[in-house]
Amino acid sequence: MNTIILRTIAPALTALMIIFSLFVLLRGHNEPGGGFIGGLIAASAMALYGISSGVQAVRRALYFHPVTMGGFGVLMAACSGIPSYINNVPFLSGIWWKVPLGDGEYFDLSTPMIFDIGVWFVVVGAITAIMLTLEEAD
Amino acid sequence: MLLAVLSGFILALFAPLLKRFLGYRAGWVLALLPASIFIYFLGQYDQVMSQHAIFEYHPWIPSLGLNLTFYLDGISLLFALLISGIGTFIMIYSGGYLKGHVHLGRFFAFMLMFMASMLGVVLSSNLMAIFLFWELTSVTSFLLIGFDHLRQASRRAALQALVVTGLGGLAMLAGFVILGTSIGNFEMADILSFGDVIKDSELYVPILILILLGAFTKSAQFPFHFWLPNAMEAPTPVSAFLHSATMVKAGIYLMMRTYPILGDTVEWSLLLGIFGGFTLLAGTFIAIRQTDLKQMLAYTTMASLGLLTMLLGAGGEGAIEGAVLYLLAHSLFKGGLFMVAGTIYHEAGTLDITKLGGLGRKMPITFFAALIAALSMGGIIPLVGFIAKESMYHALLHGDPLSFILLIVAILGNAMMFAIGFAVALKPMMGKMGDMPKQAHEGGIMLWLGPVVLGLCGLAAGISIAYLGHTIVHSAVSAIGNENAGTELHLWGGINAPLMLSLLTMSLGAIIYYFYDQARAFADAVLNWIGWGPNKGFDQFLALLLRVSQLVTDTFQTGHLKTYMRNTFILLALVIWVPMIAYDALPDIDFSSLSAPTFYEAGILLIAVLGLYAVLVAKSRLTSIVSLGILGFAVAILFMLFGAPDLSFTQFMVETLTAVILALVMTRLKLDKSDAKYGMEAIVAAIVAIAVGSGFAALLLRVMQTELDMSLSDYFTKYSAAIAHGHNIVNVILVDFRALDTLGEISVVMTTGVVILALIKLKPKNHKHASQKGKNKLKESAS
Numbered sequence: 076m077n078t079i080i081l082r083t084i085a086p087a088l089t090a091l092m093i094i095f096s097l098f099v100l101l102r103g104h105n106e107p108g109g110g111f112i113g114g115l116i117a118a119s120a121m122a123l124y125g126i127s128s129g130v131q132a133v134r135r136a137l138y139f140h141p142v143t144m145g146g147f148g149v150l151m152a153a154c155s156g157i158p159s160y161i162n163n164v165p166f167l168s169g170i171w172w173k174v175p176l177g178d179g180e181y182f183d184l185s186t187p188m189i190f191d192i193g194v195w196f197v198v199v200g201a202i203t204a205i206m207l208t209l210e211e212a213d
Numbered sequence: 214m215l216l217a218v219l220s221g222f223i224l225a226l227f228a229p230l231l232k233r234f235l236g237y238r239a240g241w242v243l244a245l246l247p248a249s250i251f252i253y254f255l256g257q258y259d260q261v262m263s264q265h266a267i268f269e270y271h272p273w274i275p276s277l278g279l280n281l282t283f284y285l286d287g288i289s290l291l292f293a294l295l296i297s298g299i300g301t302f303i304m305i306y307s308g309g310y311l312k313g314h315v316h317l318g319r320f321f322a323f324m325l326m327f328m329a330s331m332l333g334v335v336l337s338s339n340l341m342a343i344f345l346f347w348e349l350t351s352v353t354s355f356l357l358i359g360f361d362h363l364r365q366a367s368r369r370a371a372l373q374a375l376v377v378t379g380l381g382g383l384a385m386l387a388g389f390v391i392l393g394t395s396i397g398n399f400e401m402a403d404i405l406s407f408g409d410v411i412k413d414s415e416l417y418v419p420i421l422i423l424i425l426l427g428a429f430t431k432s433a434q435f436p437f438h439f440w441l442p443n444a445m446e447a448p449t450p451v452s453a454f455l456h457s458a459t460m461v462k463a464g465i466y467l468m469m470r471t472y473p474i475l476g477d478t479v480e481w482s483l484l485l486g487i488f489g490g491f492t493l494l495a496g497t498f499i500a501i502r503q504t505d506l507k508q509m510l511a512y513t514t515m516a517s518l519g520l521l522t523m524l525l526g527a528g529g530e531g532a533i534e535g536a537v538l539y540l541l542a543h544s545l546f547k548g549g550l551f552m553v554a555g556t557i558y559h560e561a562g563t564l565d566i567t568k569l570g571g572l573g574r575k576m577p578i579t580f581f582a583a584l585i586a587a588l589s590m591g592g593i594i595p596l597v598g599f600i601a602k603e604s605m606y607h608a609l610l611h612g613d614p615l616s617f618i619l620l621i622v623a624i625l626g627n628a629m630m631f632a633i634g635f636a637v638a639l640k641p642m643m644g645k646m647g648d649m650p651k652q653a654h655e656g657g658i659m660l661w662l663g664p665v666v667l668g669l670c671g672l673a674a675g676i677s678i679a680y681l682g683h684t685i686v687h688s689a690v691s692a693i694g695n696e697n698a699g700t701e702l703h704l705w706g707g708i709n710a711p712l713m714l715s716l717l718t719m720s721l722g723a724i725i726y727y728f729y730d731q732a733r734a735f736a737d738a739v740l741n742w743i744g745w746g747p748n749k750g751f752d753q754f755l756a757l758l759l760r761v762s763q764l765v766t767d768t769f770q771t772g773h774l775k776t777y778m779r780n781t782f783i784l785l786a787l788v789i790w791v792p793m794i795a796y797d798a799l800p801d802i803d804f805s806s807l808s809a810p811t812f813y814e815a816g817i818l819l820i821a822v823l824g825l826y827a828v829l830v831a832k833s834r835l836t837s838i839v840s841l842g843i844l845g846f847a848v849a850i851l852f853m854l855f856g857a858p859d860l861s862f863t864q865f866m867v868e869t870l871t872a873v874i875l876a877l878v879m880t881r882l883k884l885d886k887s888d889a890k891y892g893m894e895a896i897v898a899a900i901v902a903i904a905v906g907s908g909f910a911a912l913l914l915r916v917m918q919t920e921l922d923m924s925l926s927d928y929f930t931k932y933s934a935a936i937a938h939g940h941n942i943v944n945v946i947l948v949d950f951r952a953l954d955t956l957g958e959i960s961v962v963m964t965t966g967v968v969i970l971a972l973i974k975l976k977p978k979n980h981k982h983a984s985q986k987g988k989n990k991l992k993e994s995a996s
Contacts, residue, residue: 099862104939107858109947115866122873142970145963152956167952169937187937187948190955194948197959201966202870208973209877 085127092120100195101188110191114198121203130210133203141207145200152193155186214269214283217250217293218336221329228325229318240308240659243321247300247328254285254293261290262688268338268402284338284402287688288469291537292335292462294685295544298670299458300328302663306552307450309659310559320360324454327353331459335466338402340389344382347427350460351378357455358447370443373751377440378430385427385467392420392474401470408474421475424467425484432464432518435492439748442499442511449555452507453663457514458548465521465540469533469693477528485526486615490622492519497629501725502736506554506564506637510547513590513633516626517543523623524605527616530694531608534702537689538601542589542671546598549586549667550637553579556660557641562651566640570647576655580642582664587638589671591631591722592715595704597674602627602718604702606711624718631722636729678702782901789908793915800914814854821847834879834888842872859943881973 096116103109125133137144156167164170167190173181224246232239260267266286273281285293307324311317330353333346352375359371393399395416396407404411411417428434433441444456455461468476468485475481496516503509517539524536556579558564561572573580589598609620641647655661674681682702706712725732740746769780793799810818824843831837845868852861890898929942929950939945947955 103941103944104948105941107862107941107943109859109941109944111947112859112862112866115863115870119866119869119873122870126873142967145966149956149960149963152952152959156952156956167949167956169949169952171938183938185938187939187945187952190952191944191948194955194959197963201962204966205969205973206870206874206877208970209874209881 081127085123089120089124092123093117096120096195100191103191104187110194111198114195115202117195117199118202118206121199122206125207125210130207133207137203141200141204143200145197145204148193148196148198148200150193151196152190155189155193158186214267214285214336215271215281217253218283218329218332220246220250221325221332225322225325225329228321232318232321237308237312237317237659239318239321240305243308243325244301244304246325247297247304250332251294251297251301254290254297257285258290258685261285261287262684266402266692273342278399279341280339281342282338282400282402283336285336287685287690287692288466288537289335289692291541291685291689292466293332295462295541296328296331296335296459299454299544299548299667300324302552302666303450303454303548305659306453306555306663307448309657310450310555311448312659316360320357320448323353323356323360324450327357327455327460331463334463338400340393340399340401340404343401344386344389347385347431347463348379348382350455350463351375351382351431354378354444354455354460357451358444360448360451361446364446366443367446370440370446374440374444377437377751381427381430381437384423384430388420388423388427391416391423395420405473411474412478417475417478418480421478421480421484424471424475428464428467429488429522430464431467432461432522433492433515434464434488434519434522435495436747438492438496438515439746439751441515442508443748445505445507445511449507449551449558452511453548453551453555456511457551458544461514461518462540462544465518465525465536468522468525469536472525472528472533472693476525482526482528482615485522486619487526489519489522489524489526490619492516493523493622493626495519497626497633498736499740500633501629501729501732502740504566504733506557506566506569506641507551509566509633509637510551510554513630514547516630517547520605520623520626523619524608527609527619529608530690531611532605532616533693534686534690535601535605535608537686537693538597538604538702541674541686542596542598542601545667545671545674546586546589546596546634549582549664549671550590550634552660552664552667553583553586554637556656556664557653559660560651560653560656561641561647561649563649566636568647568649569641570644571642572647572653573642575653576642578655578661578665582661582668583638583642585668585672586664587634589668589675590634592627592718595672595675597671597678599715600675600678600702600704602715603706603711606714610710610714620714624714624721627718628721629725631719632725632729632732635722635726640729675704678704779897779901782905786901786904786908789912790904793908793911798915800911800918802914814851817847817850817854821851832889833886834884835876835886837888838872838875838879842868845871859941 093116096113099108099116100110100113101108103113121133121137124136134140139147158170159166159168162168162170167186169185169187171183171185174184176182224243228239228243231242235242257267266284269283269285271281271283273279304321304324307320308317311320314320327350330346330349334343334350337343337346355371355375358374359367361367362371389399392404392411395414396404396410398404411420414420430437441456441461445452447456493516496512496514496519500509500512500516503512521536521539521543524532524539554564556576557569557572560576561569563569585596589596592598592602605623606620609616609623679702686702771777821844824840824845824847827840827843828837831840845864849861849864849868852858852864929946933942933945934940937945937949939949
């Protein structure tokens with residue numbers, strides 16, 4: 076689509092959407108959101124960017140092939156089950172660590188979070204891959 | 214014993230490597246494995262004799278009742294010795310026969326895998342493990358028959374063997390399952406003592422028929438025999454090892470193994486007697502017609518298997534003893550004769566018996582091996598084949614009327630085999646020099662060692678029969694008969710009735726040999742007159758299968774997305790409405806109990822209806838797609854209002870992306886701008902749409918009326934924050950409680966993505982139909 080307004084505003088909007096998608100992804104454990112929804116938002120961002128600036132621009136911005144991203148996501152989600160092997164609990168049981176940040180602050184790192192990020196990658200990767208390929212001229 | 218079975222698989226991994234370093238001489242090294250397995254089993258003999266059987270247990274998947282249990286008694290010991298002993302010489306022979314072949318390493322690997330699987334079949338006690346190894350022999354046999362995969366005939370033969378033996382294997386599995394569940398035990402070693410229970414059970418006949426289907430297909434009994442002659446497309450070492458000495462004996466093994474629990478009933482005797490006897494006669498008769506050495510041997514192998522089946526059918530200690538002896542004799546002489554045939558092909562370049570002649574002077578050692586094997590096959594004193602024949606005649610003479618018929622069949626069959634055996638051994642060797650493509654001379658030691666040793670073993674077994682009679686043969690017979698066999702075996706039993714019958718057999722055989730050409734012409738004429746055979750039937754069956762599949766495909770896979778969608782939705786409507794009406798479960802709505810919608814609910818509903826209206830009246834596709842989005846957004850807002858923010862959120866994103874993807878698909882596929890429907894088409898579409906939509910509404914209303922089991926919801930609500938440290942229950946379920954499900958789902962998402970990608974990128978060249986299909990698939994998955 077060749078409207079100058081969209082082309083100008085799209086990159087900024089895309090960036091905003093991706094930040095929002097990460098926000099939705101990370102807050103998902105306690106508030107509405109999570110990897111699936113976040114992934115869909117990011118995929119929409121990619122769609123917007125693709126429509127305004129062309130497929131090549133998206134591919135350049137992504138750097139990795141979207142299928143690679145999706146595959147990485149599946150791998151990441153599956154690997155989040157490894158700590159449960161080490162702790163000798165059923166596969167993919169949630170395990171939590173407190174990572175000290177200094178000043179008495181802690182960051183709650185957990186395998187469900189890693190898993191959720193994996194989901195995010197799969198959704199972004201798979202949908203973006205389909206969309207970009209559809210958009211590309213033969 | 215575990216190592217003895219599995220070492221073949223392990224060595225198979227390294228066989229190609231070994232071949233790279235040693236070339237064809239790797240055959241010598243690889244032969245060490247079967248040789249040491251042979252020695253190992255020989256060493257187990259004393260223990261088997263003293264304890265009756267050795268049992269070994271290795272857990273594999275205990276939770277499924279699947280264990281690697283091994284059971285070594287007389288019968289499995291005999292088979293294990295035959296497999297490993299003959300395997301040793303086959304490995305050496307393979308090196309000589311396929312010297313210089315590019316894929317010799319692969320061949321060695323297949324052979325070793327086969328040998329290991331075969332050992333697994335005869336040693337396993339767990340029914341499932343037997344089935345597993347059984348199918349592994351089918352698979353390795355497939356690979357070996359199709360070894361020369363560039364030839365169409367090889368591929369066809371390989372496929373045919375796999376289909377026939379594979380289907381038989383499945384029948385056997387069904388039989389095993391019934392057997393195992395009715396006894397409540399899947400260990401053959403335990404089941405063996407339940408013979409009376411099984412024979413009295415009403416499930417006896419189904420079990421018997423299913424297991425016999427497995428045995429008959431594997432052991433090439435009529436009418437499943439046709440794959441065996443075709444399997445001669447394989448290189449000769451394969452024919453010698455798999456298709457005469459070992460694999461085809463798996464069916465015989467199965468019948469021997471199940472004899473204590475299934476055997477010695479009227480059904481058993483009739484089935485085995487009739488099919489075995491017919492296979493014997495048919496096999497020898499067709500064998501006489503052949504001019505190809507390997508084909509002659511293949512059909513006599515089929516006949517010999519028929520003879521063994523028949524003897525097991527006759528039952529009783531004597532017949533079983535005859536069967537065990539004949540099994541031993543046959544493996545030795547037939548393995549040897551096949552190797553001789555292979556050597557002749559290797560040296561003379563042809564297997565056509567009408568062209569071969571006078572090779573005896575050029576290849577004396579091979580001639581000697583052929584002769585000694587033929588003597589055993591013809592049942593001539595002092596070879597083991599003679600004793601086998603005497604033994605079976607002796608048993609059949611002293612039986613019921615059925616045995617008497619079987620005796621006549623056995624005499625006829627043996628006479629023909631006598632003639633064919635000598636035809637194979639003598640015709641290429643004697644007479645004047647034939648017209649052969651190659652200048653023949655003696656093959657190397659790797660080629661003649663096997664047949665010579667096997668032939669001498671046949672001789673040695675015959676001479677030392679008194680010793681074998683109360684050791685290995687005795688333990689095998691008593692393992693099958695489940696009782697202590699007491700007959701003494703002698704090489705020379707004096708002048709008695711079996712000897713007379715033997716002489717009769719030989720004279721008949723000699724007459725057939727003398728008039729061999731006339732006999733062949735006669736067999737040829739008769740078989741041409743019959744014309745049809747199961748081999749042709751197999752092709753017709755496959756053709757029929759293809760035609761039916763084509764018909765089904767053409768009916769349902771029209772290549773029109775509209776048809777697909779219409780059919781899917783019609784089916785969906787039926788699935789919803791039919792059970793609801795049939796079980797009288799229509800929703801019972803009490804409108805008075807429903808509260809009136811608030812003004813914003815009504816407003817959103819209005820938007821949804823407007824969106825729907827826009828879809829229906831839209832002139833262009835693009836407008837419909839976007840209007841559908843309006844409807845979707847309205848629903849998403851409703852979700853939000855009723856307290857499902859996650860769902861609503863997802864719905865928004867999905868609606869957005871659907872609109873984008875649909876628009877992309879539309880432009881890419883260059884669809885018409887408009888998708889207006891007129892007349893009949895519009896009416897059908899409307900009916901289907903209303904049926905599905907109202908169906909879903911009714912279904913949801915009905916669901917609301919049922920009592921909901923809240924235990925899961927309560928559990929998740931209670932523990933979501935407590936255990937999983939999360940307040941968003943939906944997300945906690947997705948990534949923690951049900952993470953494994955989600956892992957499966959994202960794998961599906963990923964796979965679907967890759968498949969869609971492949972479909973989009975698929976560019977069929979000059980193939981209109983395929984391109985149409987590809988596009989439709991694409992449309993389907995995108996929507």
